[in-house]
Amino acid sequence: MTYDAIIIGGGAAGLFCAIEAGKRGRRTLVIEHNQQVGRKILISGGGRCNFTNLDTTPENFISENPHFCKSALARFTPADFIRLVRKYRIDYYEKKLGQLFCRDNSRQIVDMLLAECSRAGVEIKVGCKVDAMSSDNRFRLDTTLGQLEAENVVIATGGLSYPKIGATGFGYKIADQFGIERTKTRPSLVALVANVPGGHSKLAGISVDAIAACGKNSFRENILFTHRGLSGPAILQISNYWKSGDSVSIDLLPETGVRELLEANRDRTQKTAANFISEFLPQRFVEHLAGSSFPNKPLNKLNDAEIDRIAKA
Numbered sequence: 001m002t003y004d005a006i007i008i009g010g011g012a013a014g015l016f017c018a019i020e021a022g023k024r025g026r027r028t029l030v031i032e033h034n035q036q037v038g039r040k041i042l043i044s045g046g047g048r049c050n051f052t053n054l055d056t057t058p059e060n061f062i063s064e065n066p067h068f069c070k071s072a073l074a075r076f077t078p079a080d081f082i083r084l085v086r087k088y089r090i091d092y093y094e095k096k097l098g099q100l101f102c103r104d105n106s107r108q109i110v111d112m113l114l115a116e117c118s119r120a121g122v123e124i125k126v127g128c129k130v131d132a133m134s135s136d137n138r139f140r141l142d143t144t145l146g147q148l149e150a151e152n153v154v155i156a157t158g159g160l161s162y163p164k165i166g167a168t169g170f171g172y173k174i175a176d177q178f179g180i181e182r183t184k185t186r187p188s189l190v191a192l193v194a195n196v197p198g199g200h201s202k203l204a205g206i207s208v209d210a211i212a213a214c215g216k217n218s219f220r221e222n223i224l225f226t227h228r229g230l231s232g233p234a235i236l237q238i239s240n241y242w243k244s245g246d247s248v249s250i251d252l253l254p255e256t257g258v259r260e261l262l263e264a265n266r267d268r269t270q271k272t273a274a275n276f277i278s279e280f281l282p283q284r285f286v287e288h289l290a291g292s293s294f295p296n297k298p299l300n301k302l303n304d305a306e307i308d309r310i311a312k313a
Helices: 012-023 039-047 066-075 078-087 107-119 170-177 233-238 258-264 273-277 283-290 304-311
Strands: 002-008 028-032 050-053 092-094 099-102 123-126 130-135 139-143 146-155 207-214 217-225 229-231 249-251
Touching (some): 050 078, 078 107, 146 170, 207 233, 273 283
Antiparallel strands (some): 130 139, 139 146, 207 217, 207 249
């Protein structure tokens, strides 16, 4: 079978690429080695698909070529995708910080992309693995469903991030075969393993709005204490910048100085420091933090040295 374009990979990028090629009159085929397309879409956003962000700008992307992001976002904006979502009457909501989620489930986004593929005349083959690929005047693909040819081939297989849903090193293998330079891989958008004083189990499951910082970069959103360390949106973001040997600092009370907060309320409350701080942080977390760090006496009885010790806890 011969096509104008073959897209290898049936994820969000592959399907959208195929839609645009089909709209331009190209005979287009998407091949996906899984038994269904859009598997990562289905699990994204906890099954509700965080499909775009109202505040998306080129500065939000880490790229070897920042000008690509400027060009891509100028040609197709978050507002353009929102219009497409509305066209298919998919109800959505803003969770926070401009993040848009489906009110129902992620399947709606996959169905929308499949409908757009159908409208554009795009063919899709699932359960199709590429065994070999070569090129002379055209690209030739030997697959489990037979030999395919195309004038253009797009590798949209994604990276190595999620083997459980079928991620492989196929794209890297093809890049090496055709002499295409690729960026060295390293862990990114990952949780951090950390030693938590007193153990992880007592804090596991606690979520706190905080600022995670590494070097000049910082992100404010939730952090989640786990049985092995730290996770949550702020940690996943800062992990993009962390390298072995770097330190990550966590500000658990953004825009609030603990020492200033305690001193400002020192003569206004009979509460202990632990009870007072529990008004701003989860009680279970404060109880763990207090341990031997917080004197068990009213705030107005604390001296400067004790307040300083609490602020540094």
